[in-house]
Amino acid sequence: MSSVNLEILKIDPYLKSYTSAIEWQVKRFNMKKKALLKNKKGLSDFADGYLYFGFHKKADGWVYREWAPNAQSVFLIGDFNGWDRTATPLKPLGSGNWEVFLPGEKSLTHGSRVKVHIKTEGRSFDRVPLYCKRVVQDKNTFAFDGQVWNPAQPYRWREKTFHPDQSVPPLIYEAHIGIAGEAPEVSTFNEFTQNILPHIAGLGYNAIQLMAIMEHPYYASFGYQVSNFFAVSSRFGTPEDLKALIDTAHRLGIAVILDLVHSHASRNVLDGIGEFDGTDYQFFHAGLEGDHPAWGSKVFNYDKPEVLHFLLSNIKFWLDEYHFDGFRFDGVTSMLYHNHGLGINFDSYDQYFSPNTDMAGLTYLQMASSLAKEIKPDCFLIAEDMSGFPGMALPVSLGGLGFDYRLGMGLPDFWIHTLRDVNDEDWDLKTLWHELTQRRPGEKVIGYAESHDQAIVGDKTIMFWLAGQDMYNDMNVFNQNPVIERAMALHKMIRLITCTCAGEGYMNFMGNEFGHPEWIDFPREDNGWSYQYARRQWHLAEDTNLRYRYLQDFDSAMIHFARDTKLLEYPSELLLIDTWAKLLLYSKGPYLFAFNFHPTRDFNGFIPLPGNSGYQPVLNTESHHFGGWIDTEPAPIASKSDCPGMLTTLYIPKRSAVVYSSVC
Structure with a gap:
């Protein structure tokens, strides 16, 4: 009988063939932890x-x-x-x-x-x-x-004992401080606190994920080339400014998650930790092994006790000093594999348990999650892992890596591929449903349609894929443009089905709630060091003559609905997929979701529904409140008390979705 807890094998029976490998993961973690702690009581005492x-x-x-x-x-x-x-x-x-x-x-x-x-x-x-x-x-x-930072009056926290509301799934607003302003310049912590936090709270999001907080010399790296791991990026303001931002967010009921970069470091020598003592192996692997082949950065040696001390202390520092409520771990795939996961499809369990698996990196992730939970048990831990490593979002005590959520990274790629390569009438709803609902057994996911990755120059946001150049001329409320009408309709439908089906949490990137036009391009030599595209044009969503406000109003209604009903706690149950009609129906608890993705045909016919209760419409993507063309809300679905199920007539217009609530 195994001497370690392998509950993960019951959760995912496909892992039974890899029992010895998983058992070694658990034993290695316990041995490494014991060696680090020595006479210390816990990891928090070690990470000092x-x-x-x-x-x-x-x-x-x-x-x-x-x-x-x-x-x-x-x-x-x-x-x-x-x-x-x-x-x-x-x-x-x-x-x-x-x-x-x-x-x-x-x-x-x-x-x-x-x-x-x-x-x-x-x-x-x-x-x-x-x-x-x-x-x-x-x-x-x-x-x-x-x-040296030692202000005469240290920051005094007003909200000293904030705890994220774990009863509500995380609805995350991903944000970058520097590009959060409207002016073509670097925005600040104080401006974000004053202008953007109220906007986020008004939309209904209960968490923000802050990018680029750790000091990075190259602004255009989006914060992913960290040079100084304990320093707040000075281009945005002072440490006290960041504390005031977090304190204000907490008073608004918003948790603050740090985008943590421990997967690699800037190779800079004069301003970073590279060759700090004259060697290339103080923090990193020596020679070529210490160079990341795709990122041009340095790779940590996670097996070295002093490196573990440095990185684990960094986790405790951000939780303790700045009262962050958790972390989104960047580049986890790179940490898990000796080849950093490059060029692998990960279509077999064998690829997770092979000589390519970096056991030192895996053990570090277990250490990091264990430490964070030891310090702040209700913190959020999110892993950005493209490989789908089994057990990523299961507790270490059960044989997992200890994160709460994994990012649902496959779905944004699916949406971009669909919008770019597939005609509307050829959308495969069965494949869509699979992408929306596939999960590792027992593991929770943060779903999203697009993040900052899709907004960077060289790619396109969903709205820009949908509308293209027509956004420049026809987003006003006076013009009737079929390209814009399609874009508006699908933007809302894509967000609704993603928010409600793609995970146990949801994430949106700053400005995408109203279909922010164009891309993000940081000032650099190739664009003349311009800030033109390194900002957010908030005025577009405030202009009553433009349609952007309708997308924002819908996003807010959707987020409030998901938050107020705790919708993401319910499993998604498929009721109907009709490939020809492009019809998709599913339920979540007492709520019914009806989507018609067909570009030209309304649906008006019989639909079998579970139970015998009636349904009342509560959210409609094509409501005129959201820039749609339907002035009359969908009719309620009458109940039938004399039958275990219902066969009812349902009208669903083309390119629209309706959410119904059970009247019982």
């Missing part, structure tokens, strides 16, 4: 790096500690000592750790610029301290410096 390393104010001065195992000598430099590279040496403590005490409370002051000067055999160089909480760029030299 930011409480020890870096700059710490004491009653009689400052202590600065650093980890640089390859260094022969280490010096703290900065404006406090005139950038003298020999004036302030650190003493070695052993195990690659270094320390210096600076007496006097004014030896370092809030805002002091600092770096660390490291000497190795035959080399000397300056680096940004690893645990800096703020990193700033000199506007003249473009060099990055660390900055």
Whole structure:
């Protein structure tokens, strides 16, 4: 009998052939955890790096500690000592750790610029301290410096004990601070707090997922080339500004999820953690193994205790210091496989349990999820895994990797393929239903039709695929354009069926609720460093002469409906698929959903329905309130108390969907 809990085998019987591999996953996690903890009680006690390393104010001065195992000598430099590279040496403590005490409370002051000067055999160089909480760029030299951050009045949290409402499925608004403003410039935390948070709350979303928070020198990397893991991106504001944003969100009942990048790091040396101590293997694999072949970045060595200490401390830091409510782990597929999952279709279970599986990366993910839950049991943990690794969203105690949700990444690709390559009359509703409802047994999914990935230049949003160039001239309410009419109808239908069927949670990217036109293109040399497409045109949804407001109004109605009814907790039960009529009916608890995807034919005929209760229409995509052409709401479906089922006449116009609620 197995000595570890393999409940996962009961949840997914197809895994029984891989019992020994899963058993080894569990044993390896337990052994690694025991080796790391030693005499410590839990992972939270182990993940204390930011409480020890870096700059710490004491009653009689400052202590600065650093980890640089390859260094022969280490010096703290900065404006406090005139950038003298020999004036302030650190003493070695052993195990690659270094320390210096600076007496006097004014030896370092809030805002002091600092770096660390490291000497190795035959080399000397300056680096940004690893645990800096703020990193700033000199506007003249473009060099990055660390900055001592110790405001006279630390931020005082108003909402000190916020807990996400776990009784309601997460309805997530994915956002990027810098492009959240309307002006062609980098927007700020304060502007987001003042202007965008009320908008999100009004739409009904109960969570936001913030991108690009961790410091990254290259703005156009979308925040995925992290250089300083404990620093808030200074281009958006101060650490206190971010805390105020999160505090305000909590007061609005909105959970805040950090887009966490532990799958790789910027290869930058002067401003990042690359070659911090002069070696390429301090944090990363040595040589070519440490280079990500597709991303041009560096790959962590997840088997090294000091690296685990650094990354796990980073998780605790964001939860503790900034009160984040969870993480969306970026690039999980890259962490799980030695070849980073490149060029593999993952159409067989064998590919999950092969020599290509990176057990160190897998164990780290188990450690990370366990730590986060130890610190904040009600936090959200979401995995971006394209491979569909079994057990990703099952507890570690059951043999899984410990996440709450996996991103439903296949569906956006399906929608783009369908809109790009398939004529409307040829849509395969059976394939659509499969894409909407396929799940790993027992695992929850965050469904979405499109995210930031589909908004980046080189791709198109769903609305832009649907409407194309006609968006520029015919989104006004006065013109009648069949391309726009189709786009409006399908945009609402795609969102409704995705929100209600594709997962136990839902996500939308900022601005896509109203069909934001065009793409996102960050300022770069190729576009003349323009901010024209690195912003959101909110005025479009406020203009009563334009149709964008109808899409936004529908999105808000849909989100409020899903939230108020806790709709995503109900399983989706297929009632009818008619390929010829392009008709799709399903139920979720007491709610009935009727979709007619046909481009030209209304449906008016008999439909078998379960139960004998009547149904009342509650949401209609083609209501005139949402820019549709139906002035009269659909008729209720009468009940028939004398039969176990109902055969009723149902009218569903072309390219429309109606949601009904049981009257009982």
